[in-house]
Amino acid sequence: MLSATALLQDALLSFIGTFGFALLYQVPRKALWLCAAIGMGGYVLRSLLHQLGLDLDIATFCGALFVGLVGTIPAQRLQLPLVLFAITGIICMVPGIPAFKVLVYFEHGDILGGLGSAIEAGFAVVALVSGIGAARILTDSEWGFE
Amino acid sequence: MTRPAERHQLTVQDLVEIMQVVMRVGVLMLQSGTVSFRVEQAMQRVALGLGMERLDAYVTLTGITASIHCGHLHYTQIARVKRLGVDMNRLGAVEYLTLHLPTAATPAQLCTLLDKIEQTPPAYPVWMVQLAVAIACGAFAILSGGSGIDGLAACLSAGLGLGLRQRLQQRRLNPIAVTIVCAAVATSICYLIGQGLVLLRLPALLPQASFSAAVLFQVPGMLLVTASLDLVRLDLVSGMARVAYALIQLFSVAIGMLIVMGMTGFSIL
Secondary structure: OOOHHHHHHHHHHHHHHHHHHHHHOOOOHHHHHHHHHHHHHHHHHHHHHHHOOOOHHHHHHHHHHHHHHHHHHHHHHOOOOHHHHHHHHHHHHOOHHHHHHHHHHHHOOOHHHHHHHHHHHHHHHHHHHHHHHHHHHHHOHHHHOO | OOOHHHHOOOOHHHHHHHHHHHHHHHHHHHHOOOOHHHHHHHHHHHHHHOOOOEEEEEEOOOEEEEEEEEOOEEEEEEEEOOOOOOOHHHHHHHHHHHHOOOOOOOHHHHHHHHHHHHHOOOOOOHHHHHHHHHHHHHHHHHHOOOOHHHHHHHHHHHHHHHHHHHHHHHOOOOHHHHHHHHHHHHHHHHHHHHHHHHHOOOOOOOHHHHHHHOOHHHOOHHHHHHHHHHHHOOOHHHHHHHHHHHHHHHHHHHHHHHHHHHHHOOOOO
């Protein structure tokens, strides 16, 4: 089921979220809005694919791949490091809350809950970084070949 | 660029000067939070641009070892790297400099250019960063299922938490201690706001969402990504060091939250 309002809400909130972290990471002024837009694009793509019934981790991979691929264009044009667009772009998809919950579950004596949370966070991180890594290998020959 | 004929006139003193610049570039880039491979590339460009034949750099998260070679001379230096942070503005400036080295650059000339980059004030005033990050954390609270009130609570506590974090970082407090203290402070403010709302009979819909989002400004997102990029490049030492640092930071946040949850009896589960 597609829900346009949910997507719009995601778009707005992920734009604000990425913008905030771009400021925290001192992204140069000329790239600030682009960073937020790329972050929004990746997050909305993930939400869309998830709504279409794709597994969340695979949707995350696609979102991160989008961020990694699209980020190369402004990086070349503005002569800025690629890592700048990649990192701010995926920040909204970083599974912070499940990661924090791991210790909380363990502290409550819920070992299974903790492991579940750790695996959830781990899968999300792996999906994110394989998306970014794949984009690097596809676009940067120095990265792909020794 | 030195021509091969001039290379034989270089002295060890020249190599020392060149190495100082090359190391400074490396340390600045590493402190700005970029991946080891990019640091190595930039150092290589500077070394070759200053007339060296070859540079071997071994870049880890906490230090750089590098050798430059020229003719029959070579020189090796180790640099310790402390105060790791994220500063894309500085990173961009240093990388731009290494990509566009002035023709016939001298070490002294590059040193003044690096001085200029180092002395550039942060791109954004502190209050603006606090405001933007606070609003971002509010947005994350809503993204993870909270209501507008949750967003507001997370926004306020994250803003105050980040303010404290910046103060403590300025005092050069140990990063782990900073993270734990700020997580504890941000979550207790968020808890108090929640209690206040209950007193005003305006209960937050999902206090769990605001409670967790209030500490999201301390998520080591940058470290996790650079760690994996290092690992993809098989820079294993640097990559594993970053993984360890990211995990320490995540656990420190969780410890800060656990302290508050233990004292208040509130739980995010």
